[in-house]
Amino acid sequence: MECARKDRDLEAEQALWQRWQARRDAQTRAELFDFYAAWSRVxxxxxxxxxxxxxxxxxxxVGLASMGLLQAIDGFxxxxxxxxxxxxxxFIKGAVLKGLACYIKDHQQTSRERLLSVAGEAEEGDDLATIVNLTVGLAFGYFLELGILDAELYDNDPASLYERENGLETLAYLVEQLTEGERRVITGHYYQQLSFVQLSEMMGVSKARVSQLHGQGLQKLRRLYEQVS
Incomplete structure (x- = not known):
């Protein structure tokens, strides 16, 4: 069984590289990125x-490693x-070390992009319900980032293990219910820490389209999650 699975993986990998060499298109690049994403996270x-x-x-x-992975795909x-x-x-090690050498922690731009994608800029005089909805939407995005970024368990208490594993499975299932574009943006942004600009380049779409897909995906996930909670 294990040998058969490895053979299928190898065939899929070779087919992706053949398609990439022939087309050099955004879709195949994104699929190659997905294929190696778990390895780059390790x-x-x-x-x-x-x-x-x-x-x-x-x-x-993870974000720096993802940048190195994309560079390697382009040059291989x-x-x-x-x-x-x-x-x-x-490439991945170089991207990480280079990024760390000049790294300054600043999440303001990321937070702003997320906010705008969920509901646009809040206008002065917006009612309380609108502001609360924006806040909940952003909070759900951060919940995604913390909740399904890793299936890593932080303690050995059986109740905690069960609760976290169950939550991971539920969120992962809900992400699979998104459209392909929404799923690629959500997983790329929250799993691989790619910015909206990096995602637009990888997917071959505008940054505005990435923002739109992010907002749609978050809102859909939130509705789905509320239905199963």
């Missing part, structure tokens, strides 16, 4: 443990016979 965790930074959290390492030539992971690892 590397990010390794670098987070090895190169601790007073201003950077694990999520920041499978015809040369080398393995992609061997080729990409120096």
């Amino acid at each position: 590397l990010a965790g390794h670098y987070h443990a090895r190169y601790p930074h007073p201003l950077a959290e694990y999520a920041d390492f 030539n499978p015809a040369l016979g080398s393995r992609f992971k061997s080729y990409a690892e120096p």
Whole structure:
């Protein structure tokens, strides 16, 4: 069974690279990114443990590793016979170390982009219900970031383990109910820590479209979550 699964993965990987070499399109680039995303997150965790930074959290390492992964995908030539992971690892490590060397923690722009995508800029005089709705929408986004960023369990209490695992499974299932575009933006932004600009470049769409998909995805997830809670 394990050998059969590895063979299928290898065939899927080769097919993606063949399509990328032929088309160089945004869709295939995004699929390649998804294929290696879990691996890049493992590397990010390794670098987070090895190169601790007073201003950077694990999520920041993931974002920097994602940038390196995208650079490696763009530069890799499978015809040369080398393995992609061997080729990409120096790109990912370089992106992380370079990013840490000049890193300044600032989430203001990210928070602003999220707010605008959920409901546009709040106008002076908006009623309380509108402001509360905006706040809840943003809070749900951060809940996604904390709740399904990692299936990592923080204590060994059986009740806590069960509750967290159940929540992870529910949220992961709800994300799968989104449209392809919404799902790609939500997972890219909250799982891989990609900015709206990086997502627009990866997906081959405008930043405004990424913002729209983010807002739609968050609102849909919130409605779905309220239905199953």
